[in-house]
Amino acid sequence: MASSSSLLSEEQFLCSICLDVFTDPVAIPCGHNFCKACIRKYWDTTDLCQCPMCKKSFDRRPDLFVNTFISEMAAQFRKSVQVKATSGPDHCPTELRGVACDVCTGTKHKALKSCLVCLASYCETHLEAHQIAPALKKHKLIDPVENLEDRVCKEHDKLLEMFCRTDQTCVCVLCIKTDHKTHYTVPLKEEYGKKKAQLGKMEVEVQQMIQKQLQKVKDIKYSIALCKRDAESEIAGSVQVFTALVRSIERSQVDFIEVVEDKLKAAERQAEGLIKELDQEITELQRRHTELEQLSHTEDHLHLLQSSASLCSLPPTKDWSKISVHSDQGVGTLRRAVSQLEETLISEVKKLCDAELKMLQQYAVDVTLDPDTASRYLILSKDRKQVRQSNTPNNHRDNPNRFSQCSSVLGKEGFSSGRFYYEVQVKGDSWDLGMAGESSNRKGDIFLSPLDLYWAVVLRNGNEYNANEDSAVHLFLREKPQKVGVFVDYDEGQVSFYDVEARSHIYSFTGCTFTEKLYPYFSPYFSKRGQNSIPLIICPVEYTD
Structure with a gap:
């Protein structure tokens, strides 16, 4: 029968966290085993309680109990490894988990110090010479390290005691006199x-x-x-x-x-x-x-x-020619019932819109007009909150951002993320209102559509409302808005318009993809009678309770 040591390998008794033989092994619900202290420490350093191996998460920390069977098997394996290590002259004992003494023969003992002059490591016994002999006392001792040969210059066989900041490498004292002579070198300690x-x-x-x-x-x-x-x-x-x-x-x-x-x-x-x-x-x-x-x-x-x-005259009877029983008892009744439902639905929508507007008002921003974008046929107020038409052109200096023909102007502030909301008083019989992309065309005739980076609602002739999608969408409003609220959710790709006083929704552009800054867009537009003297006014948002 084969022995346990021949059937079991070291990997079966190693904790995957500390990579050492199990100490107080515990099993977690997914079936993997770890040292009790290792898995506790691992969970203490992370917000998630999960297995380091399979990443299965647990709602709470499992109770940990030492697996006595695996613990005994790990102890036997550790003991067998120790016996095997001490049976041969070239093997170090298992408890030697550090640098071995370079002088020991047979059983290697753990080194206490390494000598940078001798380029060797010594255990407590073999270190005595460096503590007694005057010449050896001058040697530089450090905590034990492996591969001492890596601390010697391959070219000059000298200890690497200097650092070349020019080449960012360790060098010896001879290197700084040859290849690194003109370089900036400092002692390794510095x-x-x-x-x-x-x-x-x-x-x-x-x-x-x-x-x-x-x-x-x-x-x-x-x-x-x-x-x-x-x-x-x-x-x-x-x-x-x-x-x-x-x-x-x-x-x-x-x-x-x-x-x-x-x-x-x-x-x-x-x-x-x-x-x-x-x-x-x-x-x-x-x-x-x-x-x-x-x-x-x-x-x-x-x-x-x-x-x-007495029989020649007909008996008296009623004139039945105009008497009938009507079969249209439901005429108008259904219409009135549905109309009542419509009123109820409109009332509920108004309540919801009112709550929606209250929520949107928390995203209010301060919008001012940008004179550098204003058409020459527009007049801006000193506080840059109002814009109206002018009969005569202004002597504005032209620039790439200015509208050349259309009577339009943009807001000064641009937005490229998040949500924002502003309100505009619109009492004229023609106007445009909405948002424009930073790279939207402003020269010559412009087309208000999302394809041309404009998301706008317009009024023409006092009662013709349209949402300028890629093809115009006619809007049928129950009331004529006096103040319009504009809300933008940049990340969700939405531009919405509201009748502030009626507490109702006008229109929403949805599913938009914004890739650049958006600017508020205004146009008082020319009415049929010519100059539109009624201005568009950016109003402070009045928060409603």
Whole structure:
């Protein structure tokens, strides 16, 4: 039967964190094993509780219990390795986890110091000579290191004691007299101090960056939590609104059915009364018909003549030609019911829009007009908050940003991220309002469309409203806006317009892709009567409660 040492390899008993034989091995839920202290320390340095091997995450830290079977097997393996290490002259004992003494024969002992002159490492016993002999006392001893030959100049076989700052390399004392003669060299200790200070500073900066990134992670998690809370709140609100609307529709349907059914019952009652009255007249007519039929067969001359006087006239009956039962009991009822629903829906939309505007107003920005972009046929106020038409051109100096023919002007401030909102008083009978891209055309005739980097709503002739998509979209507004709010969500690609006083939504450009700065766009436009003397006025946002 094979021994356990022949069946098991060292890799099976190594912790993947410290790369040493297991000490107090524990198993976590995913099945991987680690030293108890190693996995605890790993989890202490990260926000996520996950396996270092398979990256499986856990909702909370698992309880850790030492796996006695693996612990005993690891102990046996460690013992077998120690026995094997001490059985041969060329092997170091397992507990030697450092630099071995270069003088020891057989069992190697751990070195206490390395000598930079002898280029050898010594254990406690073999180090005594350097502590006793006067000549050896002068040698430079350091903490034990491996590969001492790397500390010697390959060309001059001298200790690397200097540093060339010109070539950024370690050199010996002979190097600075030959190849590095004209270079800036300093003692290794001096460069060590400088580099150590730099590394210390960098360590602090890296630690600060780590803290900054960790804080960013916390901020993102907090933002996600807020988004989740807002989403839940919106869903709850939508359920409430739609439930109310559905109930309103159901109530309207029930009311409509009741009205139609009531009208049907009234019509049925009317019909029953008319039929009863007709039945009475029919009975009377049938009686008269019988009498006439009998009289027509009599041969009694006297009887016929005496009876004909009372039978020759028709019995009295109602004029039924204009009497009917109407079958259109529901005419107008359905329309009125749906109209009432429309009013209810408009009221709910107004409430939602009011809440939406209150939320958007928190993104209000201070917008001023840019005189360098204003057409020569525009007059700006001193505070650059108003713009109106001029009959005569101004002597503005031309520049690439100025509108050459169209009576337009841009805002001074540009935006390339986030959300922003502003309001404009629009009392004229013609105007343009919206956003323009930084590279939009401003020379000659311009075309207001997203393809030409303009997102605008326009008014013409006092009542013709259009959203200038790639093809114009006609807008049918219940009220004429006096103040228009413009909201932009740069990252979401949205430009929206609102009637501030009516608390209603006018139009939204959605699904846009913005790749450059956006600027508020204004044009008082020329009316049919010529000059448009009513200005566009940028208003301060009045926050509503």
